[in-house]
Amino acid sequence: MTSTTLTGSKPAAWKLSQFDGKLFGSAIKTVVVPFAGILVFLMLWSVAAQNIDTSLGKFPGPAAVWEQFDALYQEHSRSREKEAAFYERQRERNAKRVVDDPSYQPKIRDYTGKETFIDQVFTSLVTVMSGFLLAATIAIPLGIATGLSRTLNSAINPVVQVFKPVSPLAWLPLVTMVVSAVYTSTDPLVAKSFLNSMFTVTLCCLWPMVINTAVGVAGIDDDLVNVSKVLRLPPLKHVQKIVLPASVPMIFTGMRLSLGVAWMVLIAAEMLAQNPGLGKFVWDEFQNGSSDSLARIMAAVLVIGFIGFLLDRAMLQLQKLVSWDRDSVTH
Amino acid sequence: MSVLLDISHIDMEFPTPKGSFTALRDVNLQIKKGEFVSLIGHSGCGKSTVLNVVAGLYGATRGGVILNGKEVTEPGPERAVVFQNHSLLPWLSAYENVELAVKQVFGKIKTRAEMREWIEHNLQLVHMGHAMHRRPAEISGGMKQRVGIARALAMQPKVLLMDEPFGALDALTRAHMQDSLMEIQAELNNTVIMITHDVDEAVLLSDRIVMMTNGPAATIGETLDIYLERPRNRLELADDPHYNQYRARVLKFLHERHGGHKPKTAKVSMEKNIEFDNKSVEHAA
Numbered sequence: 218m219t220s221t222t223l224t225g226s227k228p229a230a231w232k233l234s235q236f237d238g239k240l241f242g243s244a245i246k247t248v249v250v251p252f253a254g255i256l257v258f259l260m261l262w263s264v265a266a267q268n269i270d271t272s273l274g275k276f277p278g279p280a281a282v283w284e285q286f287d288a289l290y291q292e293h294s295r296s297r298e299k300e301a302a303f304y305e306r307q308r309e310r311n312a313k314r315v316v317d318d319p320s321y322q323p324k325i326r327d328y329t330g331k332e333t334f335i336d337q338v339f340t341s342l343v344t345v346m347s348g349f350l351l352a353a354t355i356a357i358p359l360g361i362a363t364g365l366s367r368t369l370n371s372a373i374n375p376v377v378q379v380f381k382p383v384s385p386l387a388w389l390p391l392v393t394m395v396v397s398a399v400y401t402s403t404d405p406l407v408a409k410s411f412l413n414s415m416f417t418v419t420l421c422c423l424w425p426m427v428i429n430t431a432v433g434v435a436g437i438d439d440d441l442v443n444v445s446k447v448l449r450l451p452p453l454k455h456v457q458k459i460v461l462p463a464s465v466p467m468i469f470t471g472m473r474l475s476l477g478v479a480w481m482v483l484i485a486a487e488m489l490a491q492n493p494g495l496g497k498f499v500w501d502e503f504q505n506g507s508s509d510s511l512a513r514i515m516a517a518v519l520v521i522g523f524i525g526f527l528l529d530r531a532m533l534q535l536q537k538l539v540s541w542d543r544d545s546v547t548h
Numbered sequence: 549m550s551v552l553l554d555i556s557h558i559d560m561e562f563p564t565p566k567g568s569f570t571a572l573r574d575v576n577l578q579i580k581k582g583e584f585v586s587l588i589g590h591s592g593c594g595k596s597t598v599l600n601v602v603a604g605l606y607g608a609t610r611g612g613v614i615l616n617g618k619e620v621t622e623p624g625p626e627r628a629v630v631f632q633n634h635s636l637l638p639w640l641s642a643y644e645n646v647e648l649a650v651k652q653v654f655g656k657i658k659t660r661a662e663m664r665e666w667i668e669h670n671l672q673l674v675h676m677g678h679a680m681h682r683r684p685a686e687i688s689g690g691m692k693q694r695v696g697i698a699r700a701l702a703m704q705p706k707v708l709l710m711d712e713p714f715g716a717l718d719a720l721t722r723a724h725m726q727d728s729l730m731e732i733q734a735e736l737n738n739t740v741i742m743i744t745h746d747v748d749e750a751v752l753l754s755d756r757i758v759m760m761t762n763g764p765a766a767t768i769g770e771t772l773d774i775y776l777e778r779p780r781n782r783l784e785l786a787d788d789p790h791y792n793q794y795r796a797r798v799l800k801f802l803h804e805r806h807g808g809h810k811p812k813t814a815k816v817s818m819e820k821n822i823e824f825d826n827k828s829v830e831h832a833a
């Protein structure tokens with residue numbers, strides 16, 4: 218049970234931070250210490266970067282990366298300006314043609330500029346959320362059924378245990394081939410590459426949710442189950458009134474784990490399969506091999522990490538919002 | 549009066565890894581309508597098992613339970629249970645906990661307004677009217693137990709089953725709860741089976757005390773009818789010779805050897821609250 222080892226390690230960490238709090242005072246602990254930690258990290262990074270030579274020049278330090286953040290943002294603004302200008306030109310042209318010829322039906326062509334870094338970030342976010350939500354809609358009902366039925370649990374457990382450790386890189390070729398074979402619409406609603414990364418994400422983040430939901434459901438207090446029996450709640454009502462609320466804390470633990478996995482998997486999938494998104498950005502820069510490439514990749518690394526962190530915080534807030542058991546919500 | 553609940557010669561065997569374990573042998577008990585019966589015995593003798601068979605949560609290996617002429621085959625709200633550790637749904641308020649039961653039992657009979665009135669009435673009956681909308685985590689242990697009782701009463705059960713309902717409460721709270729329960733009983737005259745290991749509680753509340761021998765293969769050792777006039781008052785009863793005789797009878801039964809094990813002696817505390825040290829009894833087993 219991965220979930221128990223995961224949650225099991227938490228109280229110890231929590232106790233430790235409480236102990237720190239007594240020594241330093243909470244203001245120092247929440248502001249000064251993390252700030253100092255970041256400063257030390259930046260210094261070490263700076264020093265280390267100066268001493269690493271690559272075929273593309275020196276490893277980028279914090280300053281070089283900061284420069285690239287600015288450059289990436291400038292590129293994005295310029296691209297947006299171009300896009301706006303492109304549509305503006307079309308509008309003017311169409312307006313003119315309509316004046317000349319009132320029967321003319323104006324057409325708007327889409328702008329097809331290169332995706333900027335910020336566009337890639339949004340593509341990645343949309344992909345990861347789609348894959349994750351698809352996984353959740355499969356995994357949570359499956360986990361509930363597995364937790365309720367011992368027979369089903371015995372049947373599903375081996376499959377879950379075998380698929381859980383599979384790397385996304387192994388799934389990707391299979392997903393790509395299947396999507397190509399099955400998804401053959403001439404006017405596709407979404408791109409194949411989007412489906413490839415989405416399904417790969419789904420396959421990898423199903424399992425933590427299935428396992429945690431099942432453990433949560435199987436661990437419901439016997440007394441609460443007895444209450445349900447005495448009331449003769451019908452099966453669906455039993456799930457709705459007792460099982461779901463009782464296992465919400467565990468379901469959310471699984472969802473947080475899964476979302477973390479999903480984000481990691483997505484970057485790898487995009488890189489390997491040339492699917493649009495942050496992973497492809499990293500890969501393109503690597504192939505590009507200009508003197509700025511490493512700094513741009515490093516900027517992407519920081520953004521990837523920061524988004525991963527924000528996703529986790531968002532799940533935590535959501536968990537706090539829906540959970541009746543405040544104590545079960547840990548950082 | 550005629551028999552409402554017939555616990556007819558039940559045996560209970562549990563399958564265990566070391567073979568089958570006989571918890572109960574030939575437990576036979578008939579209860580009349582409106583009777584308040586206490587089950588008393590040492591920890592682990594099989595009191596909860598009897599209650600769970602009556603509730604329908606366990607199926608007896610031999611014999612059976614007949615309620616109102618019908619055999620009990622599954623749990624149901626006409627045999628409402630008050631569990632030892634309240635068993636309220638922690639994500640629902642006191643009101644919503646009772647509501648879940650009321651909707652399930654009366655959803656097709658009562659209107660919404662009637663149901664709301666009935667829920668509030670039952671919460672007021674257990675003196676929880678002022679804290680109806682608090683969640684279990686926000687109220688004391690005694691209050692939780694009150695809500696548990698309100699939930700069970702709200703089902704209008706034919707038999708009310710209570711498994712050490714006040715076992716986890718401090719002495720003062722427990723005394724309050726016992727008084728409340730007597731008030732409610734005077735008003736509703738329910739048929740009740742209550743498990744306890746508190747001798748005073750048993751004598752104070754019951755019309756009849758059923759004493760169980762120690763397990764394995766526990767059975768009913770002795771029953772004692774309590775002819776004390778109601779309403780009963782704990783302070784007046786303290787000096788009542790009959791009351792003290794009843795206490796002595798139960799205590800004597802519990803001190804003596806019954807069944808396979810030799811029970812440890814009971815602790816008698818200063819305020820005449822007799823309880824048994826669960827741990828020492830289990831060590832002896």
Ligand SMILES: Nc1ncnc2c1ncn2[C@@H]1O[C@H](COP(=O)(O)OP(=O)(O)O)[C@@H](O)[C@H]1O
Nearest residue numbers: 562569571590591592593594595596597598763
């Ligand atoms: N589900 C069960 N499976 C196996 N043994 C059980 C089960 N329930 C109770 N027992 C055993 O039956 C005996 C009586 O238990 P119980 O009825 O809970 O005692 P009491 O309520 O009097 O303290 C104990 O020895 C207990 O271990």
Ligand SMILES: [Mg+2]
Nearest residue numbers: 595596597711
């Ligand atoms: Mg018990």
